[in-house]
Amino acid sequence: MTLVGGGPGDPGLMTVAGARAVAEADVVLTDHLGPVDLAAEAAARGAEVVDVAKIPYGRQVAQERINELMVERARAGLRVVRLKGGDPFVFGRGFEEVRACEAAGVPVTVVPGVTSATAAPALAGLSLTHRGLNHDLTVVSGHVPPGHPRSLVDWGAVAAMRGTTVLIMAVRNARAIAAELVARGMDAATPAVVVENASTEGERGTESTLARLGDDRRPG
Numbered sequence: 048m049t050l051v052g053g054g055p056g057d058p059g060l061m062t063v064a065g066a067r068a069v070a071e072a073d074v075v076l077t078d079h080l081g082p083v084d085l086a087a088e089a090a091a092r093g094a095e096v097v098d099v100a101k102i103p104y105g106r107q108v109a110q111e112r113i114n115e116l117m118v119e120r121a122r123a124g125l126r127v128v129r130l131k132g133g134d135p136f137v138f139g140r141g142f143e144e145v146r147a148c149e150a151a152g153v154p155v156t157v158v159p160g161v162t163s164a165t166a167a168p169a170l171a172g173l174s175l176t177h178r179g180l181n182h183d184l185t186v187v188s189g190h191v192p193p194g195h196p197r198s199l200v201d202w203g204a205v206a207a208m209r210g211t212t213v214l215i216m217a218v219r220n221a222r223a224i225a226a227e228l229v230a231r232g233m234d235a236a237t238p239a240v241v242v243e244n245a246s247t248e249g250e251r252g253t254e255s256t257l258a259r260l261g262d263d264r265r266p267g
Contacts, residue, residue, distance in 0.1 A: 048121045048153050050141055052134040052160015053081025055167060057246035061085070065158045072128040074120045076113065080132025081160070095120075110140065114147035121153045134162040138188050138215055164213045167245035171252045175211045183210030189217020193227035206231035218243060222261030229257050 049068045054060040061082050069075060069085045072094055077086040079100035090096040097116060099108040113129075120127045135141025135157070148155045164186045168175055175184050185208050191198045205212060206228045217224060221241060229235045235258035244250045255263035 048117055048127045048129065048148050049156045049158060050129045050135055050145060051131065051158045052136075052139075052141075052162075053078075053085070053130050053132050054161040055133060055163045055170070055246040056081060056083075056244070058082040058085050060161055060166065060246055062158060062160065065160060068128050068156075068158060069130060071126060073125040074127045075130055076116055076120075076127065077130040078132050081130060086130060095125075110143065114144060117144065117148055118151040118153055121148070122151075131160070132163070133166075134160040137162045137164060137186070138190075163245055164215055167242040168213065168240075170245050170250070171240065171242045173240060173242075175213065181210035183208060185210065185212045187212060187214050187217075189214040189220050189224055192220040192223040202227050203231045206233040218264070221264060225257045225260040233257060 049072075051065040051068050052062075053065060054062070058066070066082075066085065069089055072089060074095045074097065075086050075089045076097045076099050077083065079098070086096050099113045099116065117127055117129055129135075129144060131139050131141060133139060135144075136159070141157070145155050145157065165175065176182075185205060187200055187205055193200070193202050202224075214221075214224060218241060225239065228237075235256065237257045239255050239257050239260045241253040241255070241260070241264050242250070243252075253264045
């Protein structure tokens with residue numbers, strides 16, 4: 048079984064090792080993120096492609112079922128690729144899938160991917176670090192808003208950081224997060240940029256500030 052990080056979406060931004068693994072796979076278990084075109088190509092050549100996407104705030108395939116499919120197909124002697132967006136070990140539950148395979152006695156090879164935490168800003172022309180300006184970079188999940196019972200983020204600590212903060216999966220909660228950071232002491236005039244659908248035809252960016260982020264970013 049091979050766990051492949053597919054990068055931000057454009058197949059050209061996937062690693063050579065990852066693309067090769069998909070091209071040689073008998074079975075591809077794919078998310079809706081990452082290089083979905085490669086999964087379509089695999090299906091066209093006769094590979095079994097199984098959609099196991101977890102759509103944010105929408106259809107969800109249970110993680111237990113994904114684990115079962117990986118193990119079942121691998122035990123059948125098939126070359127299985129679990130294709131995930133970004134890097135599977137950065138808010139991607141990849142390690143859970145590796146552990147599930149190991150517990151079932153299925154060997155796993157991991158092919159890291161390019162995480163959207165760095166790829167999306169770079170594609171938008173944004174530098175996360177700059178000599179003489181900042182010496183720290185903080186990556187935070189914005190999947191749940193501040194105050195949510197499942198949130199593990201210390202927003203006070205994030206607000207106190209002087210460098211760049213990158214929020215992943217935060218579009219839906221951007222307004223609430225911006226308000227929380229300002230309430231915790233971060234300057235309301237701090238520049239903020241939202242990058243959506245990075246590296247795809249639907250990529251768009253919204254430049255704003257913490258104070259105006261919720262109003263400047265429009266659905267679409």
